[in-house]
Amino acid sequence: MSGYSVVPFVIAYAREEVRDRLVFEPHAGSDRGLRLAYEIPRKGDRVGGVLRARVRDLRRRVGKRGPERMRMLNTRRQWLCMDRLLCQVCSRPATEPGTGRSWWILVPPVFEVDDSGRGGRTNAPPTCRACVDIALSECPMLRADATVCTVGRVEPAGVLADMYEPGPVPTLTAHNVYVSWDAFARHPHILATSQVVQLHDVRELVRTG
Numbered sequence: 001m002s003g004y005s006v007v008p009f010v011i012a013y014a015r016e017e018v019r020d021r022l023v024f025e026p027h028a029g030s031d032r033g034l035r036l037a038y039e040i041p042r043k044g045d046r047v048g049g050v051l052r053a054r055v056r057d058l059r060r061r062v063g064k065r066g067p068e069r070m071r072m073l074n075t076r077r078q079w080l081c082m083d084r085l086l087c088q089v090c091s092r093p094a095t096e097p098g099t100g101r102s103w104w105i106l107v108p109p110v111f112e113v114d115d116s117g118r119g120g121r122t123n124a125p126p127t128c129r130a131c132v133d134i135a136l137s138e139c140p141m142l143r144a145d146a147t148v149c150t151v152g153r154v155e156p157a158g159v160l161a162d163m164y165e166p167g168p169v170p171t172l173t174a175h176n177v178y179v180s181w182d183a184f185a186r187h188p189h190i191l192a193t194s195q196v197v198q199l200h201d202v203r204e205l206v207r208t209g
């Protein structure tokens with residue numbers, strides 16, 4: 001995606017990464033009596049009971065943010081885009097006022113089609129209509145294998161997360177695992193890095209490649 005003339009809103013910058021220490025803390029609500037936490041807790045660490053990866057937001061601080069990391073998403077900006085259906089490139093609304101439908105560029109493997117064939121799950125936020133054209137013309141990967149769609153309904157599905165096991169220090173056991181919002185037994189062991197939504201009423205407009 002290095003062909004973008006503008007760095008997309010969701011893309012992470014090198015100095016936004018936060019590596020604060022993780023611990024397992026006593027927690028009555030979890031099956032083994034422990035849950036993952038930051039050693040020094042902060043308000044906003046948890047979303048829906050799930051620990052969310054801390055990141056800085058240095059997008060507007062050009063001198064401080066470091067180089068962009070083109071395949072990495074900034075967790076907070078990704079989350080915001082999904083919550084409000086904002087364009088992942090320009091951060092403006094990706095929903096058309098007239099129709100209420102949002103625009104998406106769906107690229108495997110970030111998009112997983114469900115059994116019905118008319119919807120699926122993704123952690124890549126929507127792309128507004130104006131940015132769809134720019135993205136397709138500037139990004140070779142999108143040109144190779146992408147579907148442009150409008151979507152009638154979007155609902156929260158879960159998160160992509162790193163999985164940890166308790167020990168003297170929390171041990172990372174798996175990376176980028178999908179965990180649904182109702183898989184409560186797994187929640188105490190995960191660090192969420194992006195939000196996954198379920199798309200319903202998907203209308204395909206363009207298939208490239």
Ligand SMILES: [Zn+2]
Pocket residue numbers: 087088089090091092127128129130131132
């Ligand atoms: Zn846009």
